[in-house]
Amino acid sequence: MKSAVETLNPTRVRLTVEVPFEELKPSLDAAYKKINQQVTVKGFRQGKIPARVIDQRFGRGAVLEEAVNDALPKLYTEAVNEAELNPLGQPEVDITELKDGELLAFTAEVDIRPALEIPDYSGIEVTVDAVEVTDEDLEKSVEQLRERFATTSPVERAAAEGDIVTVDLEAKVEGEVLEDGVASDVDYTIGSGQLLEGIDDAVTGLEAGGTATFTSELKGGSAEGKEAEITVVVKAVKARELPELDDDFAQMASEFDTLDELKADSRKRLERMKKFDQATQAQEKVLEELLKLVEVPMPEKLLADEVNTRKHNLEHHQLGQIGMTLDKYLEMQGKSAEEFEAELKEQAEKGIKTQFVLDEIVNKEKVSVGQEELTEHLMRRAQSSGMAPDQFAQAVVEQGQVPMLVGEVARGKALATVVEAATVKDSNGEVVDLEDEDETETAVETVEAAEAGDEKTEA
Numbered sequence: 001m002k003s004a005v006e007t008l009n010p011t012r013v014r015l016t017v018e019v020p021f022e023e024l025k026p027s028l029d030a031a032y033k034k035i036n037q038q039v040t041v042k043g044f045r046q047g048k049i050p051a052r053v054i055d056q057r058f059g060r061g062a063v064l065e066e067a068v069n070d071a072l073p074k075l076y077t078e079a080v081n082e083a084e085l086n087p088l089g090q091p092e093v094d095i096t097e098l099k100d101g102e103l104l105a106f107t108a109e110v111d112i113r114p115a116l117e118i119p120d121y122s123g124i125e126v127t128v129d130a131v132e133v134t135d136e137d138l139e140k141s142v143e144q145l146r147e148r149f150a151t152t153s154p155v156e157r158a159a160a161e162g163d164i165v166t167v168d169l170e171a172k173v174e175g176e177v178l179e180d181g182v183a184s185d186v187d188y189t190i191g192s193g194q195l196l197e198g199i200d201d202a203v204t205g206l207e208a209g210g211t212a213t214f215t216s217e218l219k220g221g222s223a224e225g226k227e228a229e230i231t232v233v234v235k236a237v238k239a240r241e242l243p244e245l246d247d248d249f250a251q252m253a254s255e256f257d258t259l260d261e262l263k264a265d266s267r268k269r270l271e272r273m274k275k276f277d278q279a280t281q282a283q284e285k286v287l288e289e290l291l292k293l294v295e296v297p298m299p300e301k302l303l304a305d306e307v308n309t310r311k312h313n314l315e316h317h318q319l320g321q322i323g324m325t326l327d328k329y330l331e332m333q334g335k336s337a338e339e340f341e342a343e344l345k346e347q348a349e350k351g352i353k354t355q356f357v358l359d360e361i362v363n364k365e366k367v368s369v370g371q372e373e374l375t376e377h378l379m380r381r382a383q384s385s386g387m388a389p390d391q392f393a394q395a396v397v398e399q400g401q402v403p404m405l406v407g408e409v410a411r412g413k414a415l416a417t418v419v420e421a422a423t424v425k426d427s428n429g430e431v432v433d434l435e436d437e438d439e440t441e442t443a444v445e446t447v448e449a450a451e452a453g454d455e456k457t458e459a
Contacts, residue, residue: 003079010114010297015091017079019104024071031066064100076108086113088302111299116360119293124422126285128432131274133267141266145253146245152238158205159237161191165203166236169196171218171228180221181228185235196230206234220323276442279434282424283415283446287354290418296353306348307341351451358411358447365417369409377409377444412444419443 001023006014035054036047044053054063072093080087088111097105152164159165165188171181188195190204196219202212211233218228243249250262315326330340361367382392396402424432 001075001078003082005083005085008109011088011299012109012111012301013083013085015076015079015083015085015108015110017075017106017108019071019075021099021102021104024067024104027067027071028063030070031063034066035063060100064098068095068098068104071104072106075106079108080110085110088112088299089305111302113356113359114297114299116294116296116356118357118360118364121290121293121418122421124286124289124293124418125425126282126289126422127425127427128278128281128285129274130426130428130430131271131278133270133274137270138263138267141270142245142263145266146242146249149249149253150240150242152240155237155239156207157237158207159190159203159234161200161204162189162240164189164238164240165206165234166238167203168233168235170231171223172231173218173223173226173228178221178223178228181218181223189240199230199232202230202232203234206237208234208236210234225328278426278432279442280446282432282434283419283443284450286419286422286424287415287446287450289422290415291350291353291357294353294357296356298349298352303345303348303352306352307344310344310348354447354450355411358414359407361414361418362410365414367410367413367417369406369413373409373413373440374406376441377405377412380441381405408444408448409440411447412440415447416440416443 001017001019003015003017006016008014032051032054033047035058036049039049039054039058040046041049041053041057044050051063076091076093091108091110093106093108095104095106097103155163167186167188169181169183169186171178173181186195188199188203190200193200196216198214198216202214203210206212211231213229213231215227216230218224218226243252245259247258250256250259254262254265256262256265314329319326319329330337333340335343378393378396379389382389385392387395396405419434424434426432
């Protein structure tokens with residue numbers, strides 16, 4: 001087999017391959033065998049039809065087509081390996097010559113990973129937020145814990161903000177009650193903004209048995225987006241009572257005996273959270289600076305496929321799960337279709353660039369992934385997917401996704417290597433030491449977020 005490579009641009013090549021006909025013999029034999037099993041000819045047992053009879057009855061062209069289809073993937077792979085290419089996606093193959101008994105010639109155009117020059121990244125400097133737990137932060141944390149232990153009790157007075165009201169609702173559009181516009185015994189916290197626009201004003205000041213009518217745009221159901229006349233009947237008013245902040249509360253809400261011990265532990269926990277956030281922020285900023293240093297030619301077909309995949313996943317999976325259309329999503333986001341497409345393309349470009357650059361650093365720095373690191377990552381992925389670890393691991397193996405997981409961890413380690421070489425300071429001008437953080441796993445998450453883009457988070 002002879003092959004030659006023509007560079008069409010930095011991210012696409014054309015392979016020209018010529019194959020002597022004798023190299024097609026195994027595929028020709030397989031073609032005759034396959035056709036033998038599929039057809040019947042009077043006077044011959046199935047599977048025992050001579051090749052010359054198959055040629056006469058079904059045409060030599062059908063045999064050649066079957067043989068070429070069988071041989072092409074192997075021949076293409078051989079040519080790629082011989083040229084030491086890193087192809088991306090499926091090739092566009094064109095058979096240019098097929099002479100029976102003499103020669104098979106074809107071309108294959110395919111996107112390839114561009115050759116990248118990774119400059120010295122040790123000069124990267126970024127600034128992150130300082131780790132400071134304020135009294136306000138602590139107070140807010142303790143108050144959130146207090147809220148979890150709140151109790152409710154019925155009251156005989158007008159409803160006010162913060163109260164929980166039990167209501168019946170009826171929605172009318174153009175004077176007609178909607179089939180799905182009636183709800184009974186709905187509990188609603190006044191001021192939470194979690195039901196219908198206008199309901200807070202309607203129920204505030206009403207006692208049990210009170211009724212009010214207001215107009216609101218429906219957010220779902222058969223008349224979604226339409227203005228409806230809503231009648232609300234308050235059936236009960238309940239007040240929320242928060243426990244006293246004292247040692248008894250500490251004993252009820254935690255393993256500590258005193259409120260001071262509870263607050264001290266809460267402060268330590270908030271500090272750990274802020275350190276984790278600081279590490280993530282450092283990785284995100286270092287990655288941004290790294291990407292600015294490297295010129296990455298963008299494979300256009302790969303980019304187009306990635307944009308289409310992201311759009312499909314957003315429209316049919318993420319939004320589909322919550323019953324929202326893409327048009328409605330764009331309306332809520334205040335974006336035009338053109339703006340959405342531009343953002344999607346920008347996110348896809350960043351994802352591809354992140355993968356290319358970090359993979360190059362993996363090779364340059366000879367980053368390896370240990371079994372323990374892979375297992376830890378697999379456990380985290382299993383947890384986020386809602387599957388049991390052994391079930392997730394089995395699915396990964398069956399679907400051939402182990403190399404994908406190894407690549408994710410390797411890119412995370414590559415980013416951690418760059419962060420370690422960079423200078424990270426906090427907003428107070430102090431150099432930040434990130435060695436105590438689980439850099440690899442947080443870096444893997446940072447890389448995954450960069451590769452996935454923002455549309456997942458927004459949805």
